[in-house]
Amino acid sequence: MAKLADVDLNLLVALDALLQARSVSGAAARVGLSTPAMSHALGRLRKQLGDPVLVRAGQGMVPTPRAEAMRNGVHELLGRARAVLEPVPSFDPRVADRELRIRASDYVLSTLGAELDLRITQSAPRVRLRFLPNTAQDPVEIREGTVELAIGVYRDLPPECRIQKLFDERLVCVVRREHPSIRARITLDQYATADHVQIAPRGQPGGYVDVVLARQGRHRRVARAVPFFLSAMQLAAQTDYVLTVPERLARSWAARFDLRVLEPPLAFEPYAVVQLWHPRHHDDPGHEWLRAQVAAAARATRPRKRRRAGE
Secondary structure (H helix, E strand, O other), X not given: OOOHHHOOOHHHHHHHHHHHHOOHHHHHHHHOOOHHHHHHHHHHHHHHHOOOOEEEEOOEEEEOHHHHHHHHHHHHHHHHHHHHHOOOOOOOOOOOOOEEEEEOOHHHHHHHHHHHHHHHHHHOOOOEEEEEOOOOOHHHHHHHXXXXXXXXXXXXXXXXXXXXXXXXXXXXEEEEOOXXXXXXXXXXXXXXXXXXXXXXXXXXXXXXXXXHHHHOOOOOEEEEEEOOHHHHHHHHHHOOOEEEEXXXXXXXXXXXXXXXXXXXXXXXXXXXXXXXXXXXXXXXXXXXXXXXXXXHHHHHOOOOOOOOOOO
């Protein structure tokens, strides 16, 4: 058996043309070769296959039994090969029917989710989005193709991953509007001595806020640690706990939970929320469309101009 590396696959094109046309000149015309060049290809095929392929029958040519048995298979094989090598078809969201998997927190969903859903529903009614919670393995799953997109805050990413910044975010504080001791502003002493709700999506104690406090020689008492942003907002609304939370979330939900949004008494660094994907999906038209919808939803949900502290 000949090794594939030793076979000139261009002969398959000639073989298909010969079997369809049953004529050297007709096959040559089909593929844009000269008749002598096709005659040469037929000679090579006969040597490769150990079979005449086409034989004279009166004024024409007929395939041998082996060639006749191969005719449909060779034609279908070339059709599949052409389909593989053709450019990716354009993506039409109006008729697309596919499921896309996205890693995102409830913070992302509660701030961008409704706007993103509206855009997807209006432009691509048959596209399905499956949201999964963020984990420490988001970059690994992106690399392995388990999910198509991840949205969040990431550091130390694999070098091949692609990212797009969606927006800059910063931390603010929220307390219930009728908090007994914290009104229009919160001092560092109040912040350090208050009971806190901590959002710990992965269940780990401590975090950036505690690091910044430690630089001031302070620490806080975390009375409740919960994995979800909205659960923390609800707790803050019903207790005297202080919650440190992303500003977009705070301003989107403060009125519903009757919370005050306050400037923190510490200098927290702003950070970027990004969408993350693997290069394998970069030029996929459907994936490009999804990324564009996420970016548009982020732009459309920018928080309004900041109000005065305590509003």
